[in-house]
Amino acid sequence: MKGVVFNILEEMVETNYGMEVWNDILDEAEQNEGIFIAGQSYADETLFRFVEIICKKLELPSATVVQAFGEFMFEGLVNRHKVLMENMTDLDGFLKSIDSIIHVEVGKLYVDPNLPTIECFDHESGKMTMRYRSPRKLCPLAEGLVRGAAVHFGKEINLEHKTCMHKGSDYCDFEIEYL
């Protein structure tokens, strides 16, 4: 996992609960230095450990925390990568361009970024299915990111997590309805 994800998590904790809470989380996770550099890769387990500690502190299920983090992370990523969002004007166009534009651009910045693959399918009803594949199975984060994106573009959506990798499928399907 890239350091930028840890940076945004730190921002989220500091914004909502203060610097001390983040320090406590670092202590509890036995991260003495607690330094995360945006372009550097860190063990996925470290992030999962942070999430675990946060869940315990907030007494919330991990999916809820990870999803909330996804929503927060979207704006954090937008602030850091304004260039990527320059030509993005609507939510649907953005979601459909994740694989072909956003991930290509990310590939230019980071060596071996281990990105998930995203496919989008339109339905006649006007709904859209977004298919997520990643060995990390971070579908709650992906869901949070989609919700964060909807907030960013000022669009209300209904999102249903129809198929899930955690329930034996090879991919996760999010059915998105634009309201």
Add this chain to the structure above:
Amino acid sequence: MSDDAYKRAYTREKMARLAAEQLLEDKSRELYLSSQQLSEAHDELKKNHAELVTQQSALVKNEKLASIGLLSAGVAHEINNPLAFVNSNLEMLNDYWQAMFSLYSAVEQLLKSTDLSNDKKSALKKLIDEEDLEYISSDFKNLFNDTQDGLIRVTNIVQNLQHFSRIHDEDWDNVDINASLESTLKIINHQIKNSLCEIKLNLTCKELVWCNLGELNQVFLNLLQNAIHAMEETETKTLTISTEESANNILIRISDTGYGIKKDNYQKIFDPFFTTKTVGQGTGLGLYISYKIVKDHNGDIDIKSKEGKGSQFTITLPLKKADETL
């Protein structure tokens, strides 16, 4: 220091870090794009280099053929003059010999008659025996014929060598290549019959071709004779000749089921004096001349061959005059 001061300093540091990261990203992106351009330029260079190598080897080959052609034409010219008087003198010597032979025959008749005294007869007989004139008179014909055959071969080689510098514009015309192939087959009809080859024709090109018919007939003759020769010892003997149109070109294919061409010889078969035939059977000039003629027609010869299976020669010629295609 108060907490507030620390917080302000922390916020400043954080902003500085974000700015530094932004800078790093911008540089990374620039680096990526430069590397991409460099890699594209490198690929382009590699492609150009490969093309250059191919062109260079074609140039070297053409240059080699051209200089050998020039040298051969020069040598041929120099040999031609003495060859002319050797030929004419030989004819003259034959006439002289016929005269001497008549005399010798007359002497033989005389020896059988009673007109001559026995002393004179024995003197003449002794002279004939001493000079071995009986043997000479019987051997002369063989010697003369072999010499004449040899001279004809030398004359053919010299004429072939002189061929290069001569392609006369006035001999060019719009020609039906199919008819030309059929007439060439008629010329070597006896060879085909003797070789027991099966001939398959598939002449579909309906367009006329701007060419020097005499020259092209020579090419067809060379290729057809080579094909027949290649099938001398093979079980299947099929000679396939086809013509077809393809993008303003005519493709003429001559395929055999002969012994094929060794991979090592691919590069050499168009070189002058290269032959796999036994000494005296081939001059090694046929394909060289054919190549030269086809090149003079702005065409190309391509070979596909599998050892033990056969060979296919494809001649590609433009249908129209070079200036008409512009």
